[in-house]
Amino acid sequence: MFQLTSGNDTYDFNIDGSVQLAGASAGTWTTNTTNQIVLTKVAAGGTVPFDVDWLFNNNNQLQVLSGGAPVFNFHSGAALPLYSNNKDVLVVQPDSNASFTFQLRGPWQFSDQNELSITIGKQNSVLDGFLQDTTGQFSYHFFDLANPATGNENVLTFAGTWEPTVVDGKNTLILHYDTEDGKGAVFTLPGSVNLDPSINEFVYNYDKGTNSFSLQFVGTLHVSSDFTVTYKLDVDSAAGAAPTITLDTRFAKNDFNGDLELSVKDAGGSQQTITIGGDFTAVVGGGSLKVGFHFTQPNSGNTQAFGFNGDFKSKDGSTDLTWTFDESTSNVLTVGLDGHFNIGPATIEDRFTLTADNGQVTAIHELFGISFGSSQIAATAGS
Secondary structure: OOOEEEEOOOEEOOOOEEEEEOOOOEEEEEEEOOEEEEEOOOOOOOEEOOEEEEEOOOOOOOOEEEOOEEEEEEOOOOOOEEEEEEOEEEEEEEOOOOOOOEEOOOEEEEEOOOOOEEEEEEEEEOOOOOEOOOOOEEEEEEEOOOOOOOOEEEEEOOEEEEEEEEHHHEEEEEEEOOOOOOOOOOEEOOOOEEOOOOOEEEEEEEEEEEEEEEEEOOEEOOOOOOEEEEEOOOHHHHHOOEEEEEEEEEEEOOOOOOEEEEOOOOOOOOOOOEEOEEEEEEEEEOOOEEEEEEEEOOOOEEEEEEOOEEEEEEEOOOEEEEEEEEOOOOOOOOEOOOEEEEHHHHHHHOOHHEOOOOEEEEEEEEOOOOEEEOOOOOOOOOO
């Protein structure tokens, strides 16, 4: 319970929404759109507004202030308050076991230190918490830090649409979230969003103190033969239209072993790379045999095998097989295929044959453990 004065009357405000005057019922209270406390009288009728301020202290505890001085801490009693949001409106439930709620309004910010804050009137409150979600929603978690064992977990989730962008050469995302006035507002993730090769999904990772947190974006990955990477976010993950992350990349390895490493072109001078987990493979597509890569996304079951733009080269038709990538610049990349192939006399289909520098025509009989015969081809088509 806290007290506020209007004229000669001092009212007692309860966390269940009731108000008393001199021990008798005086009405109910809530807040208005300018964050005043408003008493609605039950006997005489009419309303009485009270100018107050609102501030979360360093323990994430909400306080109401009058004349600049705290008059009540909503975490001071036995009741555990809960916080949620409706678009950009903060909803306060003073007692988690009661239905009474009131609303607070003000602009939100998400800082370079991954901290969420709200400015209510003249007071700016920083919520000491963390951003974490496995479905791509902007979900910010915080607790009563003075009572971590008994305090309720509060999660503020801002629905909106993610937009890919580049900040200081880093690929990141901007959330265009919904607001009460319909104008919308934005949060920008302060760090890079990158592929996690263990799940082949884009993830935002960051550290806070000794803890690590992540925002995982569910989506569908696709890589074209020229290494254009596209990632379509699931509609549910962004609670709106499904945007697509598009990256223009180039092959960034000197062999065909392990995961696929790609460097992002035009990354503002940075050396940003992305890694896709999977296996190098042989791919039959477009009427020819290609070096390719196969990956899956375990969470969705999406899978793809795609061939690289380029050509096989052989100096002597038997021992020195390489793959030369198609490049738009003079810096052509060639990668050796030692240990990944078996070639011999040209006895199978034309699309598996190659002509060496000396004019000798040979055939690729096995590539990345996949064997090819005149009537059976184990590789699958990809693009």
